[in-house]
Amino acid sequence: MKLTGNTIFITGGGSGIGRALAIALHNLGNKVIISGRRKERLEETIKANPGMSAVELNVQDPASIEAAAKQLIEEYPDVNVLINNAGIIQSDNAAGVYDEDVLISTVTTNLLGPIRLTSAFIEHLKSKEEAVVINTTSILGFVPLATTAVYSATKAALHTYTLSQRYMLKDTSVKVIEIVPPWVQSNNDEPRAMPLASFIDATIKILGTDTDKVLVEEAKMFRNNPGPNENVFVTQLNDTMNSEPPKIH
Ligand SMILES: NC(=O)c1ccc[n+]([C@@H]2O[C@H](COP(=O)([O-])OP(=O)(O)OC[C@H]3O[C@@H](n4cnc5c(N)ncnc54)[C@H](OP(=O)(O)O)[C@@H]3O)[C@@H](O)[C@H]2O)c1
Structure with a gap:
C-alpha cells in the first residue's frame, strides 16, 4: 500500500501496537484518526x-x-484506510466450565468488532480510488496458546474472514491486508517478546510493499505451522509456556 497521503482510521490507537503504528503512519505524512x-x-x-x-x-x-463511522465519514470524507487493531486477550479454561463474560467480550471485540466496523465503512471505502482494510490477527490464530483458547480462536476466525473479504473485494478498489503480529512487547518488557519499535519498523517496511500479509520474521514459523503435523508445535509451545507463564500485560 502507499504509505503517505492516506486518511487512516485505526481502532485501539491509544495504546500498544495501535498507538505506535498510528504515530509511525502520522510521521510518514498521513492524516491519522485514532479511537x-x-x-x-x-x-x-x-x-x-x-x-x-x-x-x-x-x-x-x-x-x-455506527455512530463513530457516521461521524468519521462526515468529518473526514477522505478516509480511505481502516485499521482494525483493537483487541483483548483474557485467560480462560478450555478444559473446564467457560466464563460467559470472557467469551462474549472477547468474541465481540476481536471478531464481531472488525466485521461490524468494516461493514460500516465498506461502501465509503469502495467509493475511493485506493482504499485499504487492515485486520490485525495474531500468530496465536495459527498456533493457539491453550490458556487463551477463546482469544486464539477469534484470531483464527478473523484470519479466515479476512481471506473471504479479500476474495469478495478483489474486483474493487479495496485491498485487504492482514497483520499477523508475533508476541510483541506492547505493554510489557517480556524478554521473549519482540520489542515494539522493531515490530513497528518491520511492519511499516512490509506495508510499503504490495503484499497483503504482514509477517515479520518472528511470526513466520507460527504462520507456517498449520498442516498435518500442527499438533506437534501446539504441544511444544504450550508446554514451554506452562513452564514459564507469559507476562501478557
Ligand atoms: N502484543 C502482542 O503480543 C500481540 C500479538 C499478536 C496480536 N496482537 C494484537 O494486536 C492488537 C493490539 O494489541 P496490543 O498488544 O497493542 O494491546 P493493547 O495495548 O491492550 O491495545 C488494545 C487496544 O484496543 C483498544 N480496545 C480494546 N477493547 C476495545 C473496545 N471494546 N473498543 C474500542 N477499543 C478497544 C484498547 O483501547 P481502550 O481500552 O481504551 O478501549 C487498546 O488501545 C490486538 O488486536 C491484539 O490482539 C498483539
Whole structure:
C-alpha cells in the first residue's frame, strides 16, 4: 500500500501496537484518526502528535460503531484506510466450565468488532480510488496458546474472514491486508517478546510493499505451522509456556 497521503482510521490507537503504528503512519505524512474507549489515552496521544485526531469508540457496541463511522465519514470524507487493531486477550479454561463474560467480550471485540466496523465503512471505502482494510490477527490464530483458547480462536476466525473479504473485494478498489503480529512487547518488557519499535519498523517496511500479509520474521514459523503435523508445535509451545507463564500485560 502507499504509505503517505492516506486518511487512516485505526481502532485501539491509544495504546500498544495501535498507538505506535498510528504515530509511525502520522510521521510518514498521513492524516491519522485514532479511537478507543479510554478518552484520556486518546487525548494524551493526540496531544503528543499534533495533527492527529481521535474519536471515542467501543467496538463491542454496534450502536457506537455506527455512530463513530457516521461521524468519521462526515468529518473526514477522505478516509480511505481502516485499521482494525483493537483487541483483548483474557485467560480462560478450555478444559473446564467457560466464563460467559470472557467469551462474549472477547468474541465481540476481536471478531464481531472488525466485521461490524468494516461493514460500516465498506461502501465509503469502495467509493475511493485506493482504499485499504487492515485486520490485525495474531500468530496465536495459527498456533493457539491453550490458556487463551477463546482469544486464539477469534484470531483464527478473523484470519479466515479476512481471506473471504479479500476474495469478495478483489474486483474493487479495496485491498485487504492482514497483520499477523508475533508476541510483541506492547505493554510489557517480556524478554521473549519482540520489542515494539522493531515490530513497528518491520511492519511499516512490509506495508510499503504490495503484499497483503504482514509477517515479520518472528511470526513466520507460527504462520507456517498449520498442516498435518500442527499438533506437534501446539504441544511444544504450550508446554514451554506452562513452564514459564507469559507476562501478557
Ligand atoms: N502484543 C502482542 O503480543 C500481540 C500479538 C499478536 C496480536 N496482537 C494484537 O494486536 C492488537 C493490539 O494489541 P496490543 O498488544 O497493542 O494491546 P493493547 O495495548 O491492550 O491495545 C488494545 C487496544 O484496543 C483498544 N480496545 C480494546 N477493547 C476495545 C473496545 N471494546 N473498543 C474500542 N477499543 C478497544 C484498547 O483501547 P481502550 O481500552 O481504551 O478501549 C487498546 O488501545 C490486538 O488486536 C491484539 O490482539 C498483539
